[in-house]
Amino acid sequence: MKKLFSFFSGALFLTIISGCGYNSMQAQEEAVFASWGDVEATYQRRADLIPNLVEVVKGYAKHEAETLKAVTEARSRVGTMQLSKELLNDPQALAKFQQAQGQLSGALSRLMVVVEKYPDLKANQNFLDLQNQLEGTENRINVARVRYNKTVQLFNTTIRVFPNSLTNSLLLHLTRKEPFKAEEGAKLAPKVKF
Numbered sequence: 001m002k003k004l005f006s007f008f009s010g011a012l013f014l015t016i017i018s019g020c021g022y023n024s025m026q027a028q029e030e031a032v033f034a035s036w037g038d039v040e041a042t043y044q045r046r047a048d049l050i051p052n053l054v055e056v057v058k059g060y061a062k063h064e065a066e067t068l069k070a071v072t073e074a075r076s077r078v079g080t081m082q083l084s085k086e087l088l089n090d091p092q093a094l095a096k097f098q099q100a101q102g103q104l105s106g107a108l109s110r111l112m113v114v115v116e117k118y119p120d121l122k123a124n125q126n127f128l129d130l131q132n133q134l135e136g137t138e139n140r141i142n143v144a145r146v147r148y149n150k151t152v153q154l155f156n157t158t159i160r161v162f163p164n165s166l167t168n169s170l171l172l173h174l175t176r177k178e179p180f181k182a183e184e185g186a187k188l189a190p191k192v193k194f
Helices: 002-018 022-060 065-080 085-089 091-116 119-123 125-160 164-172
Strands: none
Touching: 022 065, 022 085, 022 091, 022 125, 022 164, 065 091, 091 125, 125 164
16 A cells, blocks of 8 residues: 555656646746847847948948948947846846947948948949848848747746746746847837938
8 A cells, every 4th residue: 555655646746747847947948048049140140241341331432431430339349248148137238238239230220321322332242242131130130039039928928827937936946038128219210301
């Protein structure tokens, strides 16, 4: 009888453990880290393309040095900011990282306005190739951000629902992850002037 009780208590323990979410929460946290890696990879791709774009534009728009300098400086600031997996739990660090990326996006937008002033530059095949690569990269960044936010939402929900919340509070102590948020002023439509 003692062996039977021991067997049933062991089986009950395994059933409870398998339904507690311990493994799924850890797997989902790893998915958050992997999604963040995708975001960083797309930012790195953009950072790698920018020097080539700047060099092509320099050849045509020498007197637009201020805009080119702004792009170079923004890229430099972005390059010095590294956000580790551990800092994903720090909303202030994530906000600083997003702000630096936003400044780079703004500088690149100004650079594209410069391009409109130089028809020869727009016709240059090297520039067109770089512009297409940069546009594709910006789209990839957006897709990576959206995927990251979905992964964060799934993870945050998982650690908050029962019985996972109980397992998390007793064993894992995982914290919510911060999603990407819109930059200040992003809700306003940009003004186009002709």
